[in-house]
Amino acid sequence: MTGCPITEIQWSAYRVPTDEPESDGTLEWDSTTMIVVHARGADEIGMGFGYASQAAGNVIGSILSESVRGISALDIPAAWEAMVHGVRNQGRLGITAAAVSAVDLALWDLKGKIIGRSVAELLGSTRHSVEVYGSGGFTSYSDDRLVDQLTGWSGQGVTKVKMKIGRGRGVERVAVARSALHDSVEIYVDANGAYRRKQALAVAYELAPLGVTWFEEPVDHRDLEGLRQLRERGPAGMDMTVGEYGYDLTQLQNLLTAPAVDVLMADCTRCGGITGWLRAAAAAQAHHVPISSHTAPSAHVAAGCAAPNAMHLEYFHDHARIENMLLDGAPAIENGALTPDRSRPGLGYALKESDAKKFRL
Ligand SMILES: [Mg+2]
Numbered sequence: 001m002t003g004c005p006i007t008e009i010q011w012s013a014y015r016v017p018t019d020e021p022e023s024d025g026t027l028e029w030d031s032t033t034m035i036v037v038h039a040r041g042a043d044e045i046g047m048g049f050g051y052a053s054q055a056a057g058n059v060i061g062s063i064l065s066e067s068v069r070g071i072s073a074l075d076i077p078a079a080w081e082a083m084v085h086g087v088r089n090q091g092r093l094g095i096t097a098a099a100v101s102a103v104d105l106a107l108w109d110l111k112g113k114i115i116g117r118s119v120a121e122l123l124g125s126t127r128h129s130v131e132v133y134g135s136g137g138f139t140s141y142s143d144d145r146l147v148d149q150l151t152g153w154s155g156q157g158v159t160k161v162k163m164k165i166g167r168g169r170g171v172e173r174v175a176v177a178r179s180a181l182h183d184s185v186e187i188y189v190d191a192n193g194a195y196r197r198k199q200a201l202a203v204a205y206e207l208a209p210l211g212v213t214w215f216e217e218p219v220d221h222r223d224l225e226g227l228r229q230l231r232e233r234g235p236a237g238m239d240m241t242v243g244e245y246g247y248d249l250t251q252l253q254n255l256l257t258a259p260a261v262d263v264l265m266a267d268c269t270r271c272g273g274i275t276g277w278l279r280a281a282a283a284a285q286a287h288h289v290p291i292s293s294h295t296a297p298s299a300h301v302a303a304g305c306a307a308p309n310a311m312h313l314e315y316f317h318d319h320a321r322i323e324n325m326l327l328d329g330a331p332a333i334e335n336g337a338l339t340p341d342r343s344r345p346g347l348g349y350a351l352k353e354s355d356a357k358k359f360r361l
Helices: 054-068 076-086 095-115 119-123 143-154 170-180 197-210 224-233 249-257 273-286 297-306 317-326 353-359
Strands: 006-023 028-041 044-051 130-135 160-164 186-190 212-216 239-242 263-266 291-293 310-316
Touching (some): 006 054, 006 317, 028 095, 044 297, 054 095, 095 119, 095 273, 130 186, 143 160, 143 170, 186 197, 197 212, 224 239, 249 263, 249 273, 263 273, 273 291, 273 297, 291 297, 297 310, 310 317, 317 353
Parallel strands (some): 160 186, 212 239, 291 310
Antiparallel strands (some): 006 028
16 A cells, blocks of 8 residues: 555553552552554654553564554554454454554554644544543552542542452442542442352442442453343442453454443453444444443543543543653543543654653563
8 A cells, every 4th residue: 555654663561560559359460561652654653552461562573563564554444454464373362452452553643643633633523521430449458548549539520430349348448438429429340350140249239329330340251141130130320341351343242242231341452442442332332332441541532532422431540640650641630531632643642751761671
């Protein structure tokens, strides 16, 4: 293809310690790895990123950089197909999907810079800003830290806050949060697949009187039948949600057809970048289901404004912190929402190389 050939793809990885050791219902961690991609073409450089193991970088360097070389940076669908074709023998889910996603984001940023428009303008918007919900509330937090974090978000106009459950004092901690938050603030919970089906159902009915309106990954995300049952038998007004491990459109579509979700979650750093995320949004719309993003708030802002059925974006503590530290132009919460910078070509942010250097792997 002619036009503006992609000439080079480079990647780098950064491991950033968390501000304290963290855990959810099924995992503990103390650092986060960010993969950064720079794509060159037509004398411009586009930047994408994602949160994945350094192994995703190896996929980019050893396979994807060759897959997209020479394709026009204006033809992102062609580059996307070439990448998916290129990873066929590695398996296209998991690490390889994270790699494809980071490159897709870099190509959107590059295309915006070549054309001189923001990605929000390239995609077109259905809304000026997109609502966020605050997300953190790790099971490792003290009650004081939990309350500080959740009330901190509600003080910024955020009307929904999410906390982890599934280990330790699950429902009791939610009650602590409830007593600290204004009645109008909805509490979301995420069990990260910690419960069995009947346990999850019992927990759902204990949580309902506390104003919990979102129960994420109550059981293993692969248990589509269990999710379907919980969706049908759970309390009225409580959305059952999964989708963060949806690495391609087929996996996400399976959640919709089960039907396993009241709201489809999808992560553009896993499900194929902005290209994949908007396809997931369209699939959800065909099922009359809203979509909400998973983590990586800066990466989702433009797409969240574009998709008619976008409900909100997850403002995940770990990633919001890293994006504020390492991305120049990371959007900040205003009145409970994020707004893409439409005055800046591309995605509107860039890596702060000097600040990132000390975390580089
Ligand atoms: Mg989750």
